[in-house]
Amino acid sequence: MLRKNPTLRHVLGRAGWYFVTFLVAVAVNFFLPRLGDANPIDAIMARGGAMDSVSAREKEDAYLREFGLAQTDSNGKVVRSADGKPVKTGLASQFVNYVEMSLSGDLGTSILQYPKPVMDIILDAIPWTICLQLPTIILGWLFGNLLGALAAYKRGVFDRVLYPLALLASAIPAFCVGILLVYGLGIKHQWFPAVGGYDPSTTPELSGAFLSSAAYHYVMPFLSIFLIVVGGQSIGMRSMVIYELGTDYVKYAKLLGMKESKILLYTFRNAMLPQLTGLALAIGAMVGGALITEIIFSYPGLGMAILTAIQGNDYPVITGCTLLLSITVLVANFSVDVLLGLLDPRIRAAQAAEAN
Amino acid sequence: MELVKGLFKIPSFLFGLALFLGTLGLAFFGPLLWHIDVVSRVGDPYMAPGAGHWLGTDHLGVDMVSMLITGLRASLYVGFLAGVVATVVGTLIGVYGGYKGGLLDDILTVATNLFLVIPTLIVLILLSSSMEKGRSLTLIALIIGCTTWTWSARAVRAQSASLRARDHVALARINGYSTIEIVLEQILPYLLSYVFMVFILQTATAILTEATISMLGLGPYDSISLGKILNDARTNEALIGGKWWAFIPAMVLVTVIAFSLYVINTAMEGVFNPRLRK
Amino acid sequence: MTEHLKFEATHISRVFGHGKKAVTAVDDVSFAIKDREIISLVGQSGCGKTVLAKMLLRLEQPTRGELLFNGKPITATGDPRNHWRQVQAVFQDPFSCFNQFFTIRNQLKASFRLFEKKPSPAEIEERVDQALLAVNIKPREIDGKFPFELSGGQMQRMLLARIFILKPQVLIADEPTSMVDACSRASILDYLMKLKEELSMTIVFVTHDIGLAYYVSDSIYIMHKGKIVEQGPPDDVTQRPQSDVTKRLLEDIPDVHREWIPREAAVAAAR
Amino acid sequence: RKHKTPGPASSSGGANPAITTAFPRNETLYVGGRQWGEPSSFNPLAGWQDWPVNDMNLIYETLLMYDPLAGKLVPLLGESYTVTDDSVDVAINAAAKWSDGQPLTADDVKYTFDLGKQFKSLLMSPLWTGGYITDVKLGEPRHVVFVLDSKKKNALPVLDACVEIRIVPKHVIEPMLKAANNNIDDFLKQKFDKDPIGSGPYKLLAYSGEKIVTVRDDNYWGNKVFFGGKLPAPKYVTHPIYKSNENFSVGLMQGNVDVSSSFMPRIQEKKVVKAWYDKEPYFVPTSIPMLWPEILHAPLDDVHLRRAMAFAINYKDIRDLAVSGYSDPLESGLVLPTGLEQKFFSADDAKQYGASRYDLDAAKAELKAGGYTAVFKDGELVETHDKAGKKLPTLYIKSPSGWTDWESIVRIVVKGMRAAGIDVRERFIEANVFWGDLYSGNFDLIMFTPTPQPEPSKPWSRFDYVLNSSEWAPQGEKRYKNMGRFNNPKAPGYVARIDELLDQIPRIKDEAELIKAYRELNVLYMKNQPTIPLVYRPNQFYEFTEQHWKGFPTAANPYLPPQMPGERLGTRILWHLTPVGGS
Amino acid sequence: MTAPALPVQAPVPGPAPKPAAGKVVLEVEDLRVHYLTRFGAKIQAVDGVTFSLKQGEILGIAGESGCGKTTLVSGCMGLYIPPLYHTSGDVRIDGQSIVGMTPEQNRKEVLGRKIAMIPQGALNSLNPTRKIKDMATDMILSHDESADKKTINDRLRERFSRIGLDAQKVLNSYPVELPAGTKQRCVIGISTLLNPKVVVADEPTSALDVSTQKSVIRLLFELMNQEIISSMLFITHELPLLRHVSSSIAVMYAGEFVEYGSTEQVIFDGRQPYSRALMGSMLSTEPGQKSRKPVAIEGAPPKLDKPIPGCRFAERCPVAQPDCRSTDQVLRVVGGRQVRCKYADTDLVKQVGGTV
Ligand SMILES: Nc1ncnc2c1ncn2[C@@H]1O[C@H](COP(=O)(O)OP(=O)(O)OP(=O)(O)O)[C@@H](O)[C@H]1O
Ligand SMILES: Nc1ncnc2c1ncn2[C@@H]1O[C@H](COP(=O)(O)OP(=O)(O)OP(=O)(O)O)[C@@H](O)[C@H]1O
């Protein structure tokens, strides 16, 4: 069956590569935050308040053992070097342990929010991030493509006004748009709430009060992401459409006397296909963007969870979140890969040739 | 050559260039025209713009114009350094990978995907927070450069692969050129304008990225950059207090640099990329 | 006998890919090319001409069989430049044969890299001039010129000038005329003849136009699906074709003197 | 070898009790500035309690409360107390009961404090491990007796504990601990987030990453005892969780937060936001952020250098710029020149021995006295040489990154010191790294505020925190007091008098003598300059708006101290508030 | 340089002569067309061309690369796609002028219906992401909105079978899936769907090998035989091909016709040095021809961005006279065909090239 179906073969081949990438990503995600020699236990210890050094050490030992961060002797006591520092567990064995646990669906326990499981942290945060980012990115992508295509097709005023605006939009750092919105609409005019995901007088549930307050709080974060996505996407789409408009097949179609609308459809469709990759990338950059939006609007979500975790060297949370991210990005890219293969016969042909 | 001459006939290019040279000029010659002092307190915190201090003061009573010029220099420095690193590394690897194919190419592909998978911003935060010795401007630039080179590499690789099959490459081979010579003499020149555009984009991206991570409070410790100014303004509630001079000018500067670079890039793309010629 | 043979191929094949996907581009081919001979490789698109030519050029390796040059096997190891000093090529697309970023002259001078003993700069200039004159181009005319400032025909002549500089024993010409228009084609053929006569060169001429092959060659090899189906002197092959492939090739080229498309199929045209 | 991190710990399953109540604005008080991250545990024994537990008297209560304005202890669970040379005896209010209706007894109190004896890491354990008490006994009915260590005879830490330690229900905790095999670490994983049993006026209602909601317990025992049956005004006290200071500021300004203890620069510009005073310093300064040099190594072992540093700092700039003027002018020494401590302060001593004033000449003189020379180029400091002519390493001042007021302070400090010729630089580090570095002495200089809480033991406990030389731990090991490791008893130059005074002061009854002892200790401190105080700060910023609730205490109406409603004595504010308007 | 004397041979007649229907379908009158480069330079690629095409006639246009053949036929379509612009002159189809038409009118009434293009490089002329069937359907629907799916399908199937393709398979394929020859046939099929009067074939075979070329030409003939198309403009620089295909030939040089007459006249008895030189470069596999040397024309065609005084070919003409460079040449009738050479009727021209 594989031989007969180059597309399927290609998909499987790609899946293989993505899997390799995933494995490397898991390793990188695991090792990167552990590069520094900060001791994450210090963060928990600091919150425990003052104690004498003997009990401090006992306490520390308990945590070190629990998180598997230090080597222990046969009695289960933490091994310490001459200067009193605990001897760290080899990263390799930590990694093996981590992989085993992850495979069983256990992402460990947060250090900073001890004893909250990492899974709970992620599950609490992710709906907000997804609800804010995904529709915004997709809408922005659609709208941006539409604008870009229009600018390319109409040229003239459209192009001369819209295009520089789009360029400008993509040149403004993401957080600036957010800040300006907060400042202008949130504080100066108070048209929209400046912070939070919903009014504190409501509780997340399926009630009119909550939903309308959530929608009201949604507007500014939405705008801050939307504008930038639209800017970026429309620029890309414009070049693509201009390119398509200059191709031989468009010229031929014109000489055949085909209707403008048909020709436009041709170019839009063909220009849209490569833009799908842009969509995957934007979805991949989702969490990075979330970080900023969430800080500026004090919006709940994963970005903030990651930032807090990073600042607090909360290894399990960092690794858990990045694992999740990696999966999202890979799945997004992989889907686009497959989708493009299905939608674009050129790519399908190339895949078939590659399979040879 | 005709193309380059043509470039200078394109209004948008000239506009972008003028804008960019303007900011560059401000960074270089600003200190000649304005007494730069980012240490001394010259007045009250958040003094509104006025005669002595055209853009007022920051939360520590330091002259904003001095801060902005210093920050602009830092941002440009980060941008260029990161742009150069990302472009040079990315281009060499991209060109070589595209020309040679094979294992190197596969590794490059995985590396590229890897950087897609681990969002740059996160790598940046992770790396910079695990740097014990503190985050200097140079370190941040290097990190940005090192995490974004794959982007250049990917872009260049595709171009390079398409050149591989060209006859002049085959001709160079039977002229006895070595692989390196082929890459440098037969492939790279074709990509130069492209690489230059990549460099411009990388620089703009680096400037934006630096501003972003500084904004998150993860910027350099010991230097003033535009992002740092913005972060200071935010954390010291310039925003809430309506002290527009503490953040609007810095925002404008960041945006103007990035915007001018984008404009230059698109104008160049229109000229050098035959696909987009009208 | 071998000293009279430039190339000698015994049952060489070139296969791309593996297993079921394998494409046999050159399929069990044997031939012997004599010194100072012009042979033509003729066949339809995709029949394996270029792959065979590349094997002679040492840019591809046969998967099976043995290929001798001057009695010695061409192998993948060792300094290929020795081979390229003796076997050189001109390619199909003159526009893509030159690097757009260097002057033609400098690119011609680059050929001297292959020389074991590099001549002095003055001598290099001198020899470039001579080579240009040999293809009837006034040296001063192309001074400081870049490839895109010349026409396709001129550029193809530059490639031939390069051969005049290198003076190899063998020239592989892979469809050197298919991208240029009819007028330029004539001059290129002229210079190929001249190369053969002045430098007593062996030439392998690749084309899909048997008419061209007829003009230039001492011997024609007809290729089909990776195999050599017929070979012989031009007059034999064109006047008394043996294989169906050859007959078709002959029939298919339009010739002013021969009926081409049967009358009944043709539309009458007004005069 | 495998390490298994525990899975979900809470046996109570889902984290969010589903409630479909909306919270009417006129029944809800929004407090802020006490919770920054996702709440993780409401366990009253844990060291990382979240908002309604930590420092709060909303759910769990302390024995006593401290009124920092009057310097008096105020009853809560403890009806009264007596301090003798040997003991502290606290009588428990007979009406006190748990929210499940069980009476709160002396047994609960003893149980609570005994936990600290058994488990060395709990908040009450320093009483035991510090050797201040030897036993907690049940005395007369409803009385608990803390037996003081016979040598130290120091009741101050016990009184502090009475206002710090929240009493837990024995009948709830004991079986749970048993179930956890008496393993405190396993026990501490219990979140106590479902109808926890406490004695306080509010109950935990719901929480999420965005807010924590408590609801009034109408059966609270104290309503009758302290307020004649009156209920606290807000039905709900809610803490929205924002991600940064300025979000709380916006919340305050826009009326989404009623009272907050987050840092808000330039409060005078925010018209609706009020503080304790209506002019500078706005807040009541009770703590002293300071720079801690690491004393063990050259060059910071040299008092000349430390004093030069102190002289080189522009304290006025710090006050004006970094802390928005929320501070009285800094005086030398560890005694606050205002409020209750004023009586121990001597302006003459400060003038004579102190170095906490901006005086570049004095700084240079000290440097000269220490044999240091500074190398300047183009007006910029290049490096500093010691008396042997060797280049000193650059000294770094560590401070948590993102703590903006501290960042500003450090910047001003660095600026001044470099101008004086001392080669220092700022180094902002991640907060978690900060704690580790602080306690294990891994720094050149570090920013830190010792014991900021208002407590009956002040200023003794501040001196003790800064100068304590017992429980000596070498650099690299954690030490929770005197992190700069000053006055090592085993090292040359040990000033035994400091430790003597620290030991004696808690026992001194006579005020004149006490003043004398404090002055002597303070002079010793100033002479040795083991730390460098920078500015006075309020323990907490008490900011409120009266857009939705009114009746907050202020300097003009100081019926309660400036503390957050729900926190310590500030809890009582809740009974005095009235909603604005009627809706 | 003189051409070697050639053995005179009786010319083999071309396709069977059929009485011309006589009715003129396409008239081009003094057409001038130019390009505007991005940097503002004006390139007069077609400079005053006049000819007419009768029903049943195939006019071959020959000339070196860059002499303006493609530009001329593009100009004949009446649709000017930038950077191509109409300078002056007229194009009439069935007596109706099309250059002044609005693009929409031109599209509706002329393009594809009356005149259709078979473009140079058919490889890129088909929309890569659309099946052949869909593109052909679009073509029909563009001109006849009322057509229903089924009729269109039947028509396509019928027409594609008629041009010798496996209609079922080809129609359902994407362009990339088809070999070059088939694609060229598809283009021909689509272009002629509406039975246009004039077909403009721009080097339809130069990218194909000889065998495929022959089958494509055969197809075009069949279309004419079946009266699907009635007349054709056929561009190539392969003279032997023109000898078999066209009934008359125009030789173009530097944007002008230099000789315009019947195939026999131009090929065997050229009167203009350039067209003679062109013929001199032809090859033949006829016995004995091997010893004959094809003759090349030295030099390159002139650039067209500036007006060229005098005879445009004088620069390269082996028999150029001093006055050739100064006097502008006009087309005049010499020996029954139009020639643009002052010495057309002298023996001077006979020294050039030569007939085969
Ligand atoms: N690198 C390669 N990988 C896989 N297949 C190849 C490769 N090179 C050539 N082929 C295959 O080998 C066969 C012969 O190709 P070759 O290029 O020799 O044909 P050709 O006769 O030169 O055709 P043309 O006239 O079109 O140049 C073709 O089917 C081609 O697809
Ligand atoms: N898009 C364009 N912009 C500017 N000049 C052009 C453009 N296309 C063609 N030209 C110029 O117009 C002239 C005629 O070109 P045209 O394509 O009509 O020649 P042609 O006879 O069809 O050549 P070929 O045999 O190579 O197809 C040439 O000099 C060419 O350089």
Ligand SMILES: [Mg+2]
């Ligand atoms: Mg080939």
Ligand SMILES: [Mg+2]
């Ligand atoms: Mg053409």
